Amino acid sequence: MKLRSILAALTALVMLAGCGGSGGSGGGDGKLTFFSWDNEETMRPVIAKFEEQNPGVKVEFSNAPPVAEYISTLQSRILSGTAADVFVIAAENKTNLINGKHVVDLKDKPFLANVPDFNKTTYSGPDGAVYGLSVASWGAGVLYNQDLLAKVGATSVPKTWDEFLALCKKLKDAGITPYLESVQAMSTPLAAFLGAQNAAAGNQMDSKIFDGSAKFTDYWVEPLTQWSRLWQEGLVTRSVTGLTGDQVRTEFSNGRTAMIVAGPWDVPGVRKEAPKLKIAMAPIPGIAGGKPYLAGAASPGYAINAKAKNKEAAEKFLAFLDTPEAMALYQKATGAITVTKDFQPQLDEALTPIVSDVRAGNVYLPQIAWKRAEDILNVEATAQLQLLVQGKATPEQVAAALDTKLASTS
């Protein structure tokens, strides 16, 4: 009796499981698996639209939050052969994915024509192959509180770093905290200085460092020196190393600091916390005759798994992702600065001064531009920058530490 009831239960279970399985593989083109680092709320409208237009395909969505959790989940799925057909390729794992031949070359796919060169090169291999469809970019600059600036008679934003430091001094003398930046990741001004320098040198800076014909000390010392003047000249407290980006933003929203470094993602938060604040974003002022520039990068791209079970549907999905329709849904959910040529994103007016540069790809971030060992160098750079801010390392020592680290990874 007992045995029979157990058997019956087991049969029921097997049947149930069978139903679940056959449900997915129903339609014509079948099932497409998609692993994203955006959450379900963001991606659901896009997927729903895709399924509506492709009745045969059912998208099975899964996600993990960026960055470490996403990277480790994808890593274990790839190793066990259970990775999704389409997944996100990011700066943090692109080298490993490309070198391990886990992603498909998209170079000749028609949907890439809609994407600017900058986003293509970010996820390209050494042979000109392109491994990710990146549909957005971000740029980070200085966010100004225009009312506080007006208090010291500043009506326009500074164009050079010297002017910027002079403005900091003026604000400080007026009893206003001039500027804050969290030093728990790569510094935005430093990245912008390096970006301007790299653009002026024909985008050869990092290739030279990584092929051994130049060193970090050749390029980094001057930008580091200029950046560290904020602390050398006593304009900003050395305590900033312990601040998170959120804390910096709260200080700004509460009107306690006149300028912060910020990305597009900070603007909605500031608007919510302080709707009446008059704000504007601008690129980081230039050093040594260089132009103002933005720190920033191409957003993570969508890649097709080299072992995808449904390559055809995966290509269809990518082709759909950069249509104006899909972009409109994605942009609405994320507020991202999308870069596809046939869609104009609706953005906060505070971002107007940076949008065209971001869309054109005039942004730079060292850990994206580096050719290998990106995260190893990034962790080292962050720690070294904190020492520099504390006055415990010189710009020369910081640059030399990066050279040492790079040498230890080859």
Next chain:
Amino acid sequence: MTGRLLASVPTAGAPTATEATRRFSWSRAREVSANQLFLVPVALVFVVLLVVPLTQTFYWSLTDFSGYSADAKFVGLSNYGKVLTDPSMLAGLGFTLAYTIGTAVLITAFAIPLAVVLNKKFFARNLVRSVFFFPAVPSIAILGLVWGYILSPLGSGVLNSVLDSLFGAGPYPWLSDATLARLSVIVVAVWGGMGWHAVLYLAYLQSIPADYYEVATIDGASARQQFVHITLPLLTPAIVISNFLLMTGGLKVFDLPFTLTKGGPGYSTYTITQSIITSGVAQGRYGLASALAVLFTFAVGLVAVAQLWVSRRIERRVL
């Protein structure tokens, strides 16, 4: 006692000695095997979840495994060489040791007196007990984020504004100065762990018979003498357990320093586990991370064994 006596009395019709032994051993064997049957699931879980991964980790530590492709090259002990010469990993080792010893000593020093106080009868005792126990309830990562705001180095930080309004002092760079950051992490850990360990001590305190104290009071022992000569020695088993947990937990710490300082400034609050996770997952250096993990496992094992050995000796001497 009666059972043993009865068993030794020979009775008529009893089986011969050899038969008895055989039957005895059979039933005993059956009993033992039945008992051990219960161990099978545990052993399976142990092998699958511990022995296999540990062996694998050791194997990967000898290769240049990136975590993305199973065809890794054998590189011998070079990963171990890299681990032992990397300044960030050595810094991680230093802070992990400081954290472990610091929290173990401070929590023990605060939790025992706290438990003694909480053991006394007073108004709203249960409420006070739960207030002290509370920090053990939420996840340490959440505590880290909350304390991040409290210890904000800006003048607007909670602690700094309190200090400013009370004494006109500060602002202090709680999490931005290497020494202060290390201290802050340890102090928050002590704050978070003290209540939990006090409850552990409380449980042991309640098992000490009240007569001891009555007799001591009659003999004219002062409160201090009672604490030193009765409470402390009888708490030795609790001290051993509490410190064992503190030492092993401290060596494995990750969440609190990471949420408070991300390991900074510089590498001053970097931990070994952060090193393992960062290099293994984000940096695609599984081989290297495995080597670090193997060394770390050995170190934790050594510390645990040494600690047990020392505490056994102390226990034997005291009790």
